[in-house]
Amino acid sequence: MHPTTTTSEPPQTLLDLITDVLSLLLLSTVTVQSFVGRWQVLRTKLTSLQSSLSSLSESPLWSQNPLLHTLLPSLLSTLQRLLSLSHQSSSTSSFPGGKLLFQSDLDIASSSLSNHIHDLDLLLRSGVLHQSNAIVLSHPGPASDKEELVFFIHDLFTRLQVGGVEFKRKALESLLQILNADQKSASLVAKEGNVGYLINLLDFNNQPLIREQAVSAVSILASSNDESRKILFEEGVLGQLLRILETGSMPLKEKAAIAIEAITGDPDNGWAISAYGGVSVLIEACRCGSQVTQTHAVGAIRNVAGVEDIKMALAEEGVVPVIISLLVSGTSAAQEKAANCIAILASSGEYFRDLIIQEKGLQSLMYLIQDLSSSDTIIEHVLHAISSLSVSDSSAQILSSSTAFIIHLGELIKHGNTILQQISASLLANLSISAGNKRAISSCMCSLVELMESPKSVGLQEAGALALVSLLTVRWNKKELARDEKSLMKLVQMLDPKYEFIAKKFPVMVVDALLSGRNGGCRKRLLAAGACQHLQKLAEMEVAGAKKALQRLSGNRLKSMFSRTWRE
Structure with a gap:
């Protein structure tokens, strides 16, 4: 048997030694007398290894790949161990330590051999052995084409799966560098890399630094685009992430x-x-x-509340209660998402x-909407939540009786974006507000006309x-509205069929409301603005409410009188 060899030997020397030991081992497996079934399985593995080594030697640049500087010595050591065990199986003498210990040693060596064959085949399939100094490729720059990036990704994942801790660490550093520099490359990484193996690195049994880097890479991939998220999900990443969320360190x-x-x-x-x-874990x-x-x-x-x-x-x-507490004490982003979540649940x-x-x-929610530091997005979700809750009689009563809340709705109608204006206006329309509060927000009426x-x-x-x-x-x-000449003219213009x-x-409804009861001079102002002609045409077009509004505006005179006068 060859003496144990170290990584100091040149790659070609190591390959020659491996080939010699492999030949001896294949011959030895034919003459074994004990554990024959196990040795037959091993012979199949050794034959596969022989084919892989032949392919390796045909790659002109194989000896330049540093991964082989660790893989080959380890493979040689395993083959030497198996050769020693084969000699014991061929002997009629008893096994040192007994058969159980020998069987255990044989299974361990066989498992190591399988791992080496897997790593060697992975190297061959990756294509990295066909390029000089593949393991120390420079990071692809912005001008790199897709082919260069794909090759670099293959190299990264080869190092992850074949190399030791240091290779894994450096490969993950390069992976994070790619993802942080250009998140558009995430789809390519997800498609061309072995995402399943990356997810395996999230396991608690891996070294902390390796695990932390892997979590960072997965987090970036998940946040990049739909395609990389889909691949991660299909590889079962969610279970691993929830486990980390439950028991990992704070950064993880x-x-x-x-x-x-x-x-x-x-x-x-x-x-x-x-x-x-994961429900309890998230809460x-x-x-x-x-x-x-x-x-x-x-x-x-x-995201899952619906x-x-x-x-x-x-x-x-x-x-x-947990989400409501975040409304009060969470970050601005947490408040926004909590308000959105409450809106979803309230509508359920x-x-x-x-x-x-x-x-x-x-x-x-009412407190948050009046907080001056709240963003428009937070207020939007809060308004949606309040709107859903207002369906309840008790909630509607609380909202209707809050002068501060009603006044704030008026301010949102005057100064908010169109989404905030629409939700605020809808709330005002649906709440039973006191006359005093309605008068307090009369200044928002011109904004409602707009x-x-x-x-x-249409909403x-x-x-x-x-x-x-x-x-x-x-x-x-x-x-007040009748005195606002600009708003009144807009209302009349909206009545024009043209x-x-x-x-x-909608303008018919508002005009009818202006004319109902004691209208404070609204009728005269609408007549002067020309509303009568438009309402007459709308009544002929059978627009809902137009006939009733026309009757109020004309003082119940016969519509034909107006028609004759206008024709003349």
């Missing part, structure tokens, strides 16, 4: 939470949170995690609305009209 939990939120952003993946037992992360972890964990909950099978599990695990039915109201969620002019959305026009109709039940507001951008039923 943060990266895992980022990845989980990204993956659950795909509606087709949400169900798996329940399958992996606990919201309760006790760092600010980063909380922000992304509540984002993941938001999944029917998960809703009840969320409620049973106590998600509502009475059960969730009652839970949110019991936990004082409505009060927290909403009615919007050609973009926006309707919200503006219904809110105006509600405010115009107060005589003071009628007088003005096609506006659904005519």
Whole structure:
């Protein structure tokens, strides 16, 4: 048997020694007398190894690859061990240490051989042996073509799977460098690299630094695009990430939470949170995690809150008070996602609305909407949540009686973006607001008229009209709107059948509201502005409410009189 060889030997020398020992070992497997079945299996592996070594020697640049500087000595050591064991199996003498120990030694050596064959085949398939100094390729620059990047990715994943700890660490550093420099390369990494092996590196049994780098790479891949997320999910990454979120260190939990939120952003993946037992893990992360972890964990909950099978599990695990606490104490991003989550749950039915109201969620939402530091996006989600909760009589009563809240809705109608204006107007229209509060926000009426002019959305026009109709039940507001010549002229213009951008039923509703009851001079001003002619035409077109508004405007005179006068 050859003496044990170290990595100091040149690669060609190592290959020659391996070839010699392999030849002896193949012959020896024919003459064994014990454990014959195991040796037959080993002979098949050795034959496969012989073929791989032949392919290796045919690669002109194989000796320049540093991975082989560690693989070949290890392979030689395993073959030498097997040759020694084959001699014992060929002998009639008893086994030193007994048969059980010998069998164990043989199984261990056979397993090592399988690993070496796998690594060698991986090197051959990767193509890295066909390029000089493949293992120390420079990082592809911005001008590199796809072929160069693909080759570099193959090299990275070869190092990950074949190399030792140092090779793995450097390969992961290069992988992170690629992903951080250009996230567009994530799809290529996911398709060309062995993502399944990368996910295996998330296991707790791996070295901490290797594991941390792997989690970082997975987090970036998950956050990059739909394609890389899909590949990660199909390889089973969600279970590993949830385990890290539950028991990992704080930095690992943060990266895992980022990845989980990204993956659950795909509606087709949400169900798996329940399958992996992740509901309680996410809620606990919201309760006790760092600010980063909380922000992304509540984002993941938001993503799955609409999944029917998960809703009840969320409620049973106590998600509502945890999310409401983030409304009060979370980061701005966490508040936004928590408000969105509450809006989703509140729209799910009475059960969730009652839970949110019991936990004082409505009060927290009302406080947040009046916080000057809240962004438009937060306010939008808060308004959606409040709107869903307002279906409840008790919530509607609280909202209607809050002067501060009503005034803030008026300010949002005046100064908010169109989404905030529409939701605020809809809330105003649906709440039973006191006359005093309606008068307090009379200054937003001109903004409501402008909403009615919007050609973009019928919903926006309707919200503006219904809110105006509600405010115009107060005589003071009628007088105020009638005095606003600009707004009054806009209303009359909207009645014109030639003005096609506006659904005519909405300005008709508002004019009718202006004319109802004691109208404070509104009738005279509308007549002077020419509303009568437009209403006559709309009545002939049978627009809903036009005939009634015309009768009020004309003082119940015969419409024919107006028609004759206008014709003349």
